[in-house]
Amino acid sequence: MKTKRKWGIAGSVAVILALAGWLGYSSFQDALVYFYTPSEVVKLDDKFTGKRIRVGGIVEKGSMVMTAGTMKIDFRLSDGETVLPVAFEGVPPDLFKEGQGAVAEGFRDQNGNFHADLIMAKHSEDYMPIQMKREGKSMPKEDILKTLKK
Amino acid sequence: MTHVLGQFSIMLALALAAAGSLAAVTSIVTAQPAWVRSARNAIYLVFVLLTMAMGALEYAFLSHDYGLKYVADNSNNTLPGFYLATALWGGHEGSFLLWAWLLALYSAVAARLHWRTHPQAMPYLLAISSALLLGFLCLIVFLADPFEAAKIRAADGAGLNPLLQDPGMVFHPPFLYMGYVGFSIPFAFAMAALLRGKVNEEWIRATRRWTLFAWLMLTFGIVLGGYWAYYELGWGGYWAWDPVENASFMPWLVGTAFLHSVMVQETRRMFKIWNVFLIIATFSLTLLGAFLVRSGVVSSVHSFASDPGRGVFILSFMTIVLVFSFGTLVLRGDRLKSEVEIDSMVSRESAFLFNNLFFLVAMATVFVGTLYPLMLEAFTGSKVTVGAPYYNAVFLPIMLAMVVLMGIGPLLPWRKASPEVLARNTLLPAALAVLGTLATIAAGVHEIYPLFGLAVVYFVFGTILRDFHTGARGSQRREGLSYFSALLNAITRNKRRYGGLIVHFGVLMMIVGLIGSSVFRIEKDVVLKPGDSFALGSYEVQLKGVTEVSGPNYSGMAAILDVLQAGKQVVELRPEKRNYTTSSMPTTEAAINENWLRDIYLVLDKPTGDGLIIKGYLNPLVKWIWSGVMVIGLGTALSLWQRRRLMKEQA
Numbered sequence: 001m002k003t004k005r006k007w008g009i010a011g012s013v014a015v016i017l018a019l020a021g022w023l024g025y026s027s028f029q030d031a032l033v034y035f036y037t038p039s040e041v042v043k044l045d046d047k048f049t050g051k052r053i054r055v056g057g058i059v060e061k062g063s064m065v066m067t068a069g070t071m072k073i074d075f076r077l078s079d080g081e082t083v084l085p086v087a088f089e090g091v092p093p094d095l096f097k098e099g100q101g102a103v104a105e106g107f108r109d110q111n112g113n114f115h116a117d118l119i120m121a122k123h124s125e126d127y128m129p130i131q132m133k134r135e136g137k138s139m140p141k142e143d144i145l146k147t148l149k150k
Numbered sequence: 151m152t153h154v155l156g157q158f159s160i161m162l163a164l165a166l167a168a169a170g171s172l173a174a175v176t177s178i179v180t181a182q183p184a185w186v187r188s189a190r191n192a193i194y195l196v197f198v199l200l201t202m203a204m205g206a207l208e209y210a211f212l213s214h215d216y217g218l219k220y221v222a223d224n225s226n227n228t229l230p231g232f233y234l235a236t237a238l239w240g241g242h243e244g245s246f247l248l249w250a251w252l253l254a255l256y257s258a259v260a261a262r263l264h265w266r267t268h269p270q271a272m273p274y275l276l277a278i279s280s281a282l283l284l285g286f287l288c289l290i291v292f293l294a295d296p297f298e299a300a301k302i303r304a305a306d307g308a309g310l311n312p313l314l315q316d317p318g319m320v321f322h323p324p325f326l327y328m329g330y331v332g333f334s335i336p337f338a339f340a341m342a343a344l345l346r347g348k349v350n351e352e353w354i355r356a357t358r359r360w361t362l363f364a365w366l367m368l369t370f371g372i373v374l375g376g377y378w379a380y381y382e383l384g385w386g387g388y389w390a391w392d393p394v395e396n397a398s399f400m401p402w403l404v405g406t407a408f409l410h411s412v413m414v415q416e417t418r419r420m421f422k423i424w425n426v427f428l429i430i431a432t433f434s435l436t437l438l439g440a441f442l443v444r445s446g447v448v449s450s451v452h453s454f455a456s457d458p459g460r461g462v463f464i465l466s467f468m469t470i471v472l473v474f475s476f477g478t479l480v481l482r483g484d485r486l487k488s489e490v491e492i493d494s495m496v497s498r499e500s501a502f503l504f505n506n507l508f509f510l511v512a513m514a515t516v517f518v519g520t521l522y523p524l525m526l527e528a529f530t531g532s533k534v535t536v537g538a539p540y541y542n543a544v545f546l547p548i549m550l551a552m553v554v555l556m557g558i559g560p561l562l563p564w565r566k567a568s569p570e571v572l573a574r575n576t577l578l579p580a581a582l583a584v585l586g587t588l589a590t591i592a593a594g595v596h597e598i599y600p601l602f603g604l605a606v607v608y609f610v611f612g613t614i615l616r617d618f619h620t621g622a623r624g625s626q627r628r629e630g631l632s633y634f635s636a637l638l639n640a641i642t643r644n645k646r647r648y649g650g651l652i653v654h655f656g657v658l659m660m661i662v663g664l665i666g667s668s669v670f671r672i673e674k675d676v677v678l679k680p681g682d683s684f685a686l687g688s689y690e691v692q693l694k695g696v697t698e699v700s701g702p703n704y705s706g707m708a709a710i711l712d713v714l715q716a717g718k719q720v721v722e723l724r725p726e727k728r729n730y731t732t733s734s735m736p737t738t739e740a741a742i743n744e745n746w747l748r749d750i751y752l753v754l755d756k757p758t759g760d761g762l763i764i765k766g767y768l769n770p771l772v773k774w775i776w777s778g779v780m781v782i783g784l785g786t787a788l789s790l791w792q793r794r795r796l797m798k799e800q801a
Contacts, residue, residue: 005494094737094738
């Protein structure tokens with residue numbers, strides 16, 4: 001009787017753990033969103049087409065085109081080597097500006113165009129030492145890209 | 151001048167914490183009471199010194215002393231008084247100081263409270279408290295000094311991040327720390343019991359109220375964070391499985407498991423090793439939280455400029471705590487064999503066992519989701535985020551199971567339940583669940599997951615009502631009182647049980663809110679010209695115009711929007727876009743109209759062409775979340791109120 005009860009409890013615990021593990025495992029891969037730079041995105045092979053990814057870079061000066069009366073914004077993200085055109089529809093965050101860092105989440109279509117429905121802007125000024133800001137220095141581009149990856 | 155006083159205080163406090171640790175260890179080795187007294191007095195003095203340091207820093211903020219780097223970085227001349235006073239914990243250095251001050255406060259209070267009642271455990275308590283203080287003070291003095299002098303004394307400060315200028319954000323960190331630090335006292339008691347080799351129920355009885363208090367503060371802290379995100383960040387949500395949110399959620403999950411499982415040891419003398427394990431895990435997770443938030447390894451609204459030195463320090467500190475506490479547990483664990491075993495699958499103790507299992511599975515889920523990206527980046531360099539679908543997939547079923555258990559558990563007797571009695575006790579609640587679910591379907595809810603969730607909520611609600619009713623009836627029979635005073639009588643007689651049930655009721659309210667606001671939420675992004683309108687659920691929102699707004703340290707614009715239902719005006723809302731004078735970053739001020747059924751949540755974005763982009767959310771039942779937490783606070787307070795005279799420990 002006593003051993004039977006013990007096995008009953010151990011068995012239920014094992015079943016619950018297995019179920020929870022399976023739920024976690026099966027949803028894990030799909031919930032992962034990878035981060036790439038524009039140079040990495042253009043090199044991705046076709047199996048990434050349509051998969052949700054994040055791309056981070058600097059919004060190129062002069063690249064932002066807003067279609068008046070709609071929520072469409074086209075812009076280009078650059079990492080210094082490669083420039084990736086992004087078509088975005090939605091409401092960008094307050095910090096989204098040309099010359100600033102931004103992370104776009106979305107997917108790449110068959111033609112290699114990137115469609116984003118979510119933008120996270122990074123306020124690069126906040127990521128540099130305040131002394132530098134006071135002295136009026138600007139942050140090197142590599143450092144901005146590094147903070148974007150964070 | 152202030153920075154001299156402050157620096158002097160923290161350095162002296164560091165020296166005293168070191169001396170106190172030595173004195174306490176000496177008292178353990180030599181068993182001389184004079185050393186215990188010195189160790190205690192050292193803790194009292196550390197508290198006094200840290201209070202002076204807090205006072206000095208506060209004074210520096212209020213007097214705009216930009217000779218201090220920390221003050222210059224986190225405030226400026228136009229910052230309103232309230233935010234100026236609370237900017238003390240607006241950055242890393244001040245937060246660490248607040249943390250250390252709370253630790254000193256709690257340690258001093260614990261030393262005073264338990265001095266007479268727990269003389270044998272006292273040297274160990276003092277040793278552990280002073281060692282923890284020593285660790286935090288090393289961090290403050292050597293790596294995060296809030297009294298560091300500025301290189302150049304600026305005429306004005308850099309200002310406080312506008313996002314932090316909100317009451318929710320002002321109180322979020324102190325509550326969180328009151329919770330985090332609160333768990334260090336039960337931890338110290340557990341370690342004392344373990345080191346003395348006397349793991350009876352004494353340490354659990356002594357720390358019951360410490361644990362409850364810490365748990366409540368942590369709960370408030372976490373919810374205040376969500377409240378702030380909801381009202382200030384303007385994305386219409388309150389929880390995003392952000393690594394920093396997870397950092398505070400993990401100790402909460404294990405702390406909640408601990409809160410429940412100690413009851414088994416108290417009544418049945420089981421789960422002894424397990425309880426020590428849980429409190430060590432809870433305390434270590436609070437340190438992990440500090441590491442994740444304060445070292446800058448994860449990115450979020452919380453972690454700005456980061457300093458790798460601090461991360462390394464906190465990580466090493468955590469490693470020492472883990473090695474020391476788990477090492478002691480392994481070495482002394484053999485003395486902790488339970489004398490009894492679980493008698494039946496259907497009993498209170500097995501309900502607690504499964505409760506613990508679910509809480510720990512939940513914690514493991516959050517742990518993996520939070521740390522996997524860090525590990526992956528450390529080993530492969532790939533950067534990845536774990537999205538909400540993973541958490542939802544695991545959490546929804548676990549939460550359902552936990553809520554069912556929350557209804558059945560309190561009904562079950564210790565040792566062994568008879569299935570007939572259980573069936574009789576759950577009959578009415580089950581009937582209520584069926585009726586409630588049918589009513590919900592009739593009201594137009596047809597999705598399967600929320601229906602299932604609500605059915606469980608109705609069931610548990612029924613069991614709680616039934617419990618109160620039985621208590622009132624019993625008291626009525628015995629004392630011949632009116633129903634209402636009999637109910638009050640029953641509650642005051644057993645504050646702990648009814649307090650717990652009220653907490654469960656608060657949890658149900660929160661779950662109703664969580665289901666409503668996640669499943670039935672409506673979100674719309676539109677472009678409006680003055681006179682245009684859009685439909686939001688059964689409401690119609692019309693743009694009337696735009697106006698300028700200004701405040702003490704910002705200016706901006708507001709959209710004037712009419713919310714109509716069936717052609718009649720419900721309310722006029724004015725979401726704002728603000729530009730703070732000291733920051734180049736504009737902020738969004740959402741306009742919210744709330745009642746028990748739904749929140750209408752409107753956000754103004756920038757103009758496009760001759761129109762304005764407006765985001766509209768209809769968030770059902772959000773108020774239930776905030777109110778549920780108040781009920782949880784009420785129930786915990788009732789439970790805390792039941793004081794058991796602190797019994798003298800047996801020698």
